Amino acid sequence: MDEALLRTLTPTVIGVLVRRGADFAAAEDAVQEALVEALRVWAGEPPRDAKGWLVTVAWRKFLDAARADGSRRRREELVEGEPVPGPGEAVDDTLRLYFLCAHPSLTPASAVALTLRAVGGLTTRQIAQAYLVPEATMAQRISRAKRTVSSVRFNQPGDVATVLRVLYLVFNEGYSGDVDLAAEAIRLTRQLAAKTGHEEVAGLLALMLLHHARRPARTGPDGRLVPLAEQDRSLWDTCLIAEGVDILQAALARDRLGEFQAQAAVAALHADARTAEETDWVQIVEWYDELVRLTGNPVARLNRAVAVGEADGPRAGLAALADLDPALPRYAAAAAYLHERDGDPATAARLYAEAARSAPNLPECDHLMRQAARLNARLRGGAAT
Numbered sequence: 523m524d525e526a527l528l529r530t531l532t533p534t535v536i537g538v539l540v541r542r543g544a545d546f547a548a549a550e551d552a553v554q555e556a557l558v559e560a561l562r563v564w565a566g567e568p569p570r571d572a573k574g575w576l577v578t579v580a581w582r583k584f585l586d587a588a589r590a591d592g593s594r595r596r597r598e599e600l601v602e603g604e605p606v607p608g609p610g611e612a613v614d615d616t617l618r619l620y621f622l623c624a625h626p627s628l629t630p631a632s633a634v635a636l637t638l639r640a641v642g643g644l645t646t647r648q649i650a651q652a653y654l655v656p657e658a659t660m661a662q663r664i665s666r667a668k669r670t671v672s673s674v675r676f677n678q679p680g681d682v683a684t685v686l687r688v689l690y691l692v693f694n695e696g697y698s699g700d701v702d703l704a705a706e707a708i709r710l711t712r713q714l715a716a717k718t719g720h721e722e723v724a725g726l727l728a729l730m731l732l733h734h735a736r737r738p739a740r741t742g743p744d745g746r747l748v749p750l751a752e753q754d755r756s757l758w759d760t761c762l763i764a765e766g767v768d769i770l771q772a773a774l775a776r777d778r779l780g781e782f783q784a785q786a787a788v789a790a791l792h793a794d795a796r797t798a799e800e801t802d803w804v805q806i807v808e809w810y811d812e813l814v815r816l817t818g819n820p821v822a823r824l825n826r827a828v829a830v831g832e833a834d835g836p837r838a839g840l841a842a843l844a845d846l847d848p849a850l851p852r853y854a855a856a857a858a859y860l861h862e863r864d865g866d867p868a869t870a871a872r873l874y875a876e877a878a879r880s881a882p883n884l885p886e887c888d889h890l891m892r893q894a895a896r897l898n899a900r901l902r903g904g905a906a907t
Contacts, residue, residue, distance in 0.1 A: 527572060528557055529643025533616040535576045536640055544584050546622060547668035550640055552587065556580035616641060617713045624688040625671050626681060632667040633684065634691045639664050641710075642692065642703050682718065686726050686782065689714075693730050704734060715769075724773035725783030731766035732789035735759040747889040751798040763793045784813040788825075803833035820850050828856050836864035852877065855890060862897065871897035 532553060539549035556579040560568075569575045623637040635653070638644045650660035693707035708730050715723045739753035748754075770786045787809045795801040810826035813819070823846055831839020839860045846853060858873035874894035881887035 527568060528560065531573050531576055532557070532643040533619045533641040534573060535580055537616070537619055538577050539580055539584055540622075542581070545672040546640075546674070547672040548584055548587060549580075550668060552580045552584035555583045559583075617710055617717070620688065620710055620714075621685055622671055622674060623667075624685040625674055626684055627670050627674070628667055630684075630687060630691070632663055632670075633688050634695070635660060635664050636667040636671070637688050637692055638695065638703070642706065682714075682720055682723065685714070686722060690726060690730075690782075693733075704730075704737075708734065721773040721776045721778050722780040722782050724769050725780055725786050728766040728770035728773065729782055729786035729789055731762045731769070732786060732793050735762035735766065735793065741885070745885070746892075747885040749889070750792065755796065758793065763790075766790065767793070779812065779816070781813055781816050781819075784809050784816060788813075801832070803829055807833050820846060821852075824850055824853060824856055828859065831860045831863065836860045840864065851880070851882070854880070858890075858893070867897045867901055871901065 535553050535556070536546075536549050539552060540546055544552065553576070556576050559579055560572075560576060619641050620637060623640055624633045628636065631653075635649055638649050639646065646661050646664060647657050649664070650657040653660065689707050689711050692703050693711075695703055708727070711723065711727045711730060714720075715727050735758050736750075736753065738759070739755065739757040740748055742748050766786065767790050770783065770790055773783050774787070788806050791802050791806050791809070806829045807826060810822060810829055813822040814826060824843070827839050827842035827846065829839075830842045840857070843853070843857055843860065848854070848857075854873045854877035858870045858877060861867075861873060862870035871894045874890050874897065878887045878890035878894065881890055
């Protein structure tokens with residue numbers, strides 16, 4: 523069974539049912555039942571028109587459920603429009619579903635979970651594993667989200683800013699889950715950019731492309747995390763970098779700066795440096811200044827402090843870091859790096875170990891523990907002499 527095909531078809535089939543009169547929750551339930559049926563019937567070979575098959579079966583599942591709910595008379599009128607098996611409708615509703623799943627009435631966490639389920643085609647278990655919560659908890663979250671958007675008309679999507687945040691969260695999820703969603707997030711962001719011409723959509727697309735270009739160098743052959751400064755830059759995808767830079771420059775030329783454009787500008791400066799030593803940290807600090815001005819985001823302030831440490835020396839970076847809350851994610855890791863550069867390996871080792879205990883994933887935890895072990899070994903060696 524081609525699970526990738528099913529994930530690709532899922533949002534399209536949901537969209538067809540919604541356009542025919544099903545509310546979102548009922549459509550999603552019906553499509554899930556159709557997918558179960560597909561797993562049973564298709565065996566190793568899908569039908570010639572997999573989409574048409576799924577639309578037909580899902581529509582019948584929806585009608586059966588509607589009749590069971592006591593809506594026979596009203597739903598029977600829809601039966602006249604029931605499609606016969608054959609070619610599916612050539613309409614891609616995936617992007618429209620993204621807007622619906624990112625409706626402002628949903629919390630960001632619910633919007634992402636619903637998007638991963640309805641558009642990404644992930645199972646509830648996969649989403650729960652990604653968020654480190656029990657499957658039952660995630661099922662309740664998705665169920666509540668579905669009920670919330672069921673009353674929203676399909677032609678009244680949420681705002682662009684919310685959609686962009688969900689797209690970016692899905693893009694990042696693509697790097698850590700067992701299903702790669704990064705390429706799908708890029709595809710849908712391309713669609714959105716083509717349909718809207720919005721400069722922040724272009725900024726997000728540029729940011730995704732520039733990050734995606736570095737992906738082959740992010741981990742070593744043994745699966746260990748490779749920090750940006752140590753990456754083999756010959757592995758970076760220069761075509762994606764060039765495309766990302768071109769898109770970013772066109773967006774910046776409109777003179778309506780947004781946070782994704784500013785983030786993409788930082789990524790472009792990293793991509794432009796042939797070596798880590800050639801990185802233009804002064805410009806990066808300037809872009810972080812813009813990002814902080816736009817958002818006030820403490821994570822942006824943390825990243826700015828590290829950039830200041832590169833541009834003006836570790837003491838300046840530590841001074842900038844001192845204004846931030848030590849409970850901020852990755853604060854300890856940033857402080858450890860700056861203290862090491864400032865010639866204080868003992869404090870750096872302690873902070874690396876502290877950062878490892880709160881690392882968001884195993885590769886990062888492993889990297890930080892290795893950094894702590896490296897410095898502790900150096901300290902022991904120095905004490906022995």
